[in-house]
Amino acid sequence: MSLEALKETLRPCSTQEPSSSSAITQTQRNSILSHYDSLFPIHRKPPKSSLSDQLRRLNDSLSPSHSKTLQQEKEKEELLQEEEPEIERAKFASVKLPQFQFDHTGPFEPLLLSSHGEFPVVQVPASINCRLLEHQREGVRFLYGLYKNHHGGMLGDDMGLGKTIQAIAFLAAVFGKGQSTLNENQIQKRDPALIICPTSVIHNWDSEFSKWSNFNISIYHGANRDLIFDKLEANGVEILITSFDTYRIHGSSLSDVKWNVVIIDEAHRLKNEKSKLYKACLEIKTLRRYGLTGTVMQNKIMELFNLFDWVSPGSLGTREHFRDFYDEPLKHGQRSTAPDRFVQIANKRKQHLVEVLRKYMLRRTKEETIGHLMMGKEDNIVFCAMSDLQKRIYKRMLQLPDIQCLINKNLPCSCGSPLTQVECCKRIVPDGVIWPYLHRDNPDGCDSCPFCLVLPCLVKLQQISNHLELIKPNPKDDPDKQSKDAEFAAAVFGTDIDLVGGKTQNESFMGLSDVKHCGKMRALEKLLFSWNSQGDKVLLFSYSVRMLDILEKFLIRKGYSFSRLDGSTPTNLRQSLVDDFNSSPSKQVFLISTRAGGLGLNLVSANRVVIFDPNWNPAQDLQAQDRSFRFGQKRHVVVFRLLAAGSLEELVYSRQVYKQQLSNIAVSGKMEKRYFEGVQDCKEFQGELFGISNLFRDLSDKLFTSEIVELHKEHGHETGQLEKVNLSEQTDSSVSESETRSSYKSAGTATSKPDLEDLGIVYTHRNEDIVNFGAVIQGKINANIPSNDSLVKPGISSDHQRKKPEKSKVPLIDDRKRTQYKLLAQSMGMEEFAFSKWLLSATPLEREKVLLDYKKKKKMPNG
Structure with missing residues (x-):
């Protein structure tokens, strides 16, 4: 269309009052405007107008006369383009957006x-x-x-x-x-x-x-x-x-x-x-x-009080009342050997707390709201065997004078005084490797000695658990710190210093990308190979940027196409990286820093998530998982949290389980299995979780987490927390897809051990089988809880006696699942362990096909 033709078309839109002879009808005006919109489409946001205006626009755009007009104008435009090819319209043609439409999920009404x-x-x-x-x-x-x-x-x-x-x-x-x-x-x-x-x-x-x-x-x-x-x-x-x-x-x-x-x-x-x-x-x-x-509660129950005392002051009483009435009973009632009266009081206080929170909090889960729109998620905890070199260096670390001072702090002092070592001669560690650097400006020590050593020693142990290069000097640090880190590396490497390339950072690409001295990378290598062959896309998280550097070299060596995002990535480039990964089929792996990628990332194109190193705060790992498992995800998401077996990371994960269970109890009123003897912030009941002696315990000769889980399975009836089974489900022995979404089996049998060792995996389980044991009781709570609740503190007996669970011949869900799992493996002609390995790499469609075949065989007369 020429410029003169355009002016002629727009002339009726003049602000001057038209005369009676030149007046146009509303229909003609709408036709002209529609003509203009069709030639130069403009993107419009959904209108902020009333319902009648919205419906009118929809009716106008769908009317037959409007469609006919659009067709006529399209033919006219083609003729004009043939007559005037020299007219350039690139600035208008570049905006090719559809006509106005709603992306709606509900009715067009307020x-x-x-x-x-x-x-x-x-x-x-x-x-x-x-x-x-x-x-x-x-x-x-x-x-x-x-x-x-x-x-x-x-x-x-x-x-x-x-x-x-x-x-x-x-x-x-x-x-x-x-x-x-x-x-x-x-x-x-x-x-x-x-x-x-x-x-x-x-x-x-x-x-x-x-x-x-x-x-x-x-x-x-x-x-x-x-x-x-x-x-x-x-x-x-x-x-x-x-x-x-x-x-x-x-x-x-x-x-x-x-x-x-x-x-x-x-x-x-x-x-x-x-x-x-x-x-x-x-x-x-x-x-x-x-x-x-x-994540309303992340670490402690008292965090609930702080949050709700800000949003609604006084809603949970005073701080002292909340601690005595809720915090202490709930923590002591979750102890594995808690007396019956403790457990009963904890259940009553839990119900009371949930009822109060419901007035000021609304909490829904994905399963309750959009679960029907998603394929589901598995959260697998994978315990990887450390390499022999890692184990030797880890043991040397535990023998350093700095850590021995912390472990033996409560023993009698060797000088013969009645005081403990931490109160007498072993308050400072001048012959240590870490302590002298921390107190280089204060040789007499600080007010918190020797407890100031706890955090630096924990960081070093976690670094050894992940990769030995992490404990070497960082070139970005100041020279003084680099020299001290080199001294520390030499002390823990000992006679193995040549195997790790010396005490300075390895500059060799082949050396950094080699997996032979890192247990987790050996397992990751096999997992990535399996996923890549099936077209899966992977999110790979690590808390350490230096670990991301090593993983990046590993991915380059293996030929994987990847993206990377960490704290140094400019904010204005992050979304473009996300969009490129989601839209590009060639991108296989996304390397992400857990700290930089915790919020605001939507990576639903990935269906595999690997968390390379666990965090003390369970919310960090859960947020990382949710970068993929969110609205818009079309595939089944499988999460692998890699832990170094026999290291501090087992204790980190156990603390995560403890915190998640307390959160489920206090916030949602769920019933949870009682695994641990330890009680948070209680010196009398440190158990296996809390206290410095547990932090620096040598776990290399045992499967710490596996032993706790298996012990609970053996004595699970004593807790009175038997899972309830719907009797109507007894007659249906078919296995659902969710029941077959299983990880590796436990490494407890001698027959499975060689195969697991080949994979570099010692033991594994699903986090869902450990946490979230019982259903939410929130909906069963009555509002008639008396305000003058006479329940006393856990140390005093209660009038309410705990009801013993009635004996039932109905098998537990776990037993029923194991039986069905065995039958399903037999139908495929496999042993249970071989079937477990197949399930790990099978796609949801392959699993569904197996289930359908299994059900067909059952319905056959000879099935």
Whole structure:
């Protein structure tokens, strides 16, 4: 179309009042506008208008007359292009986007939040509601219910369920977005909302607001803080977004502002009541405080009190009351040898706590909400045998004077005094390898000696468990530290120093990529080979950047195509790396730092996740898994957490299990198996988990985790926590796909040991079989729990006697699964162990085919 023709077409749109002879009808105007839209399509965001406007647009775009007009104009455009080929339209033609359409999941109508007859009407705009999932609508209703009653609360959904979207929809309703009944003056009088989040997701919040609604957004971060604050005082801001660090440092200037709503993303950052961030957030002037987190409790039950005392002060009583009434009974009731009265009291307190939390927290899991849209996930814990060289060096590390000082701290001092070694002559370790460097400026020691050695020694043990190159000097460190690290490396390498290439960092590509001295890399090599042959894509996580460097050389040597993301990756490049990995079939592995990749990454193209080194905080490993296992994942996800058998990492994982179980008990009211004798923060019951002597124990001659799990299986009836089996399921002995999603079998039998050793794996189990033993009892709790609960502390007997489980001839689920598993293996002509190995590498389709064949054989007369 020529420029003159375009002007002629647009002439009826003049602002001048047309005369009666030149007036055009609305139909003609719509036809002209449609003609223009078809020639120059423009991308439009979903409108923030009423339902009638949306339906009108849809009807116009679907009408027969409109379709006919589009066809006529298309033919006309082709003729014009033939007549005027010299007209260049690249700047318009480059935008080839479809006509307006909704990406909806629900009806095109507002979501009413306010009660019938309540004024003003509060509702989520239809343009947002139509794109919400049902569990997200429920979350918005929950937030508004708290808001209406001037309460705070916690949205504790699993990661990947859209907590950000629910918060935005809630704010859109509160601020009256998309409602023509509210005038602008009413909207301006509302106090602004404050959002505090990690720095890495500030722009994600800003982007999501622009996609879902039209707010006046300002980011209080960086050099322009003063300008943003002036705009805030001038009532020019509806939503203010800032980071944790910015608010911790400059929060005093914002504490005087009267906020309508305050939302803290990743609210578990407020778990420590002594932190500066927590104290700064206590100064916020509003009762409507909301937290968003997928891990409400990470390490301790007292973290629950800190979170809920911020969102809803006083909801859980005083700190002392919470510790005495909930924290201590729940921890002591989970002890493996706890008396019956302890367990009974713990169950009552657990029910009471869950009932209280339900008033202020809404928590849903993926299985409850979008489980039907996903294939599922397996979380396998794989214990890899350390190489012989690793074992020797690990033992030498435990014999260093620094660690021996910690192990023997409570023994009588050799000088003959009645004091212990830590109180007398062995408080400092001048002949040690690590201690002299830590106290190079203070040869008399520090106030915390010798306990200041604990963390550095733990780090060294973890490095040896992962790769021997990690304990060598880092060229990026200062020369003094490099010389001390070289001295430490020489001390632990001993006579094996030539086998590891000396005490300085290995610069040889072939040496770093060799797997013979690293047990985990030997197992990883075989796993990657199996997955690559089947077209699987892998996420490979490590907490250490130096470990990522070694793994990168290993992948190059093996010829894998990979991407990498760590703390040094610029923020503006991270999303492009994610998009490239998701869209490129040639990318096989994504190397990610656990610290840099914990938030904001959506890597649903990967169906295998490897966590190379475990974290003391179980939430870190769970967040890493959720980079792949989230909404949009179309395949079954298999997770492999690699642990060095017989090392400190076994204790790290056991602590993870302990923390996850306490979280499930306190937050969700679940029943959990009682594996451990240790009690957190209790010196009288350190058991096998807590205390310095356990941290530096030599576990090389035993399978620490395996022994605990197998011991519980043998004596499981004593805990009274038998799994309940539906009697109707007894008659159906068919094996479901989820029941066949099994990992390797235990390495307890002599026949399986050689095969496992070939794989470099000593023992393995599924984390789901260890944690989440019992069903959630939250739905069974009655609201008639008396407020004056007379339950006493665990040390005193209770009036309520524990009911013994009734004896039943129904087999346990584990026994029934083992029987069915054996039958399934026999139907394929395999031994159980060989069938386990096949399952590890089989695709979901292959597993489903086996199940179908098995069921057909059963239905046959001779089956």
